[in-house]
Amino acid sequence: QVQLVQSGAEVKKPGASVKVSCKASGYTFTSYGISWVRQAPGHGLEWMGWISAYNGDTSYPQKFQGRVTVTTDTSTSTAYMELRSLRSDDTAVYYCARGPQYEWEQKPGDNWGQGTLVTVSS
């Protein structure tokens, strides 16, 4: 069965960076992409970026351009999301979700990781 297993909780100071991993299993990793979505405490869902595991193409919303980088390691079927210059309002649960293989493809996130809590506090 499809599984996305994320790395554990992190506590970071303001200004630092965090890198969250998402290890995929149960499907051909390069046949899909991975999106990253976050959820601040008591809030809704916010998309942060997407990468094709097939060709490495990426897409980011304007809000996170220059502060987020998503990558993949196809040798280990693992995706990564790095967020830099952390602020207190970046405290959230970060999810990876399996998504489209190509940027032009229209597919939702059909399988999600369990989430990684990132706490930003001085």
Place this chain on the structure above:
Amino acid sequence: EIVMTQSPATLSVSPGERAALSCRASQSVSSNLAWYQQKPGQAPRLLIYGASTRATGIPARFSGSGSGTEFTLTISSLQSEDFAVYYCQQYNNWPWTFGQGTKVEIK
């Protein structure tokens, strides 16, 4: 970006009753609309995609309808495990955008 608006924010329903949740897009998203269920402490779970197609393993009491800018998720007879927060999401255009959620609570 496309703004997704859900209503109501909270829906109080008795077990066994029907619930209808609405989602509106600020511009047409065709049928590229998904619904997710989220319970406390859990990741979102895909219920519906393509506005009306149930995802694998989703019970038939969940149904979706609509196209363009107006969408509805209907739960025909609420079970205890259905009390949760429901989000709609458009994937017609990047960036993906989500509604703010509808909480379905026990009346």
